[in-house]
Amino acid sequence: MTIKENYNQIMSQINEACQRSNRQEDEITVVAVTKYVSIETANQAIKAGIQDLGENRLEGFKEKFEVIGKQATWHFIGTLQSRKVKEIIDDVDYIHSLDRKSLAKEINKRSNRKIPCFIQVNTSGEESKHGLQPEQVNDFIKLLGDYENIEVVGLMTMAPLTEEQDVVRNCFKSLRNLRDQIQEMNLNHAPCHYLSMGMSQDFEVAIEEGATHLRIGTSLVGKELQ
């Protein structure tokens, strides 16, 4: 299958999930996660009409940005070390993995514009997953009001890798509930409209639960590297 064929297939699944849940397709952004593929393949994704690319490692981000540049909208979706912030901050459009004050402080310091950020939340309780505990999120977002270069545009989570749909769905539901609570606080620095949730395995459930940003790697662009 070519990337274009994968993309068409995924778009039709998105369309069906939107119909099931009474949503509009244009509320949903597909971020092609290129962490397992070459620069060449990432470039093919752009040629296939994909606009948004996501990387979880600094090196992958930099090497692909160097070639593809501003043709794409760039999402940083992985754990980000504070001391590496300066290396991506001018080029990144969205950061999906804001999960601690030290990182917020560094983003604020290194940037000369507002950076749209998602707060990463650990909705599954798995120790292996990054992100804030749900009960920490409100206070964390309030303190981000001190940082003029950070705008909280949404929340991000990863569901566990399991066949149990209910477990996955509950993670997504709890992220949406949290998002709704934050919106009710009406904070200028945290409009928090978006939900970044859903990957190759579980994006249809994520749409049904309100996802606005799907992060899809393997089933869209494939897996070439480890």
Ligand SMILES: *Cc1c(COP(=O)(O)O)cnc(C)c1O
């Ligand atoms: C790798 C990754 C994805 C995409 O995973 P696939 O299962 O390949 O679709 C999404 N989000 C994050 C944070 C990732 O690291």
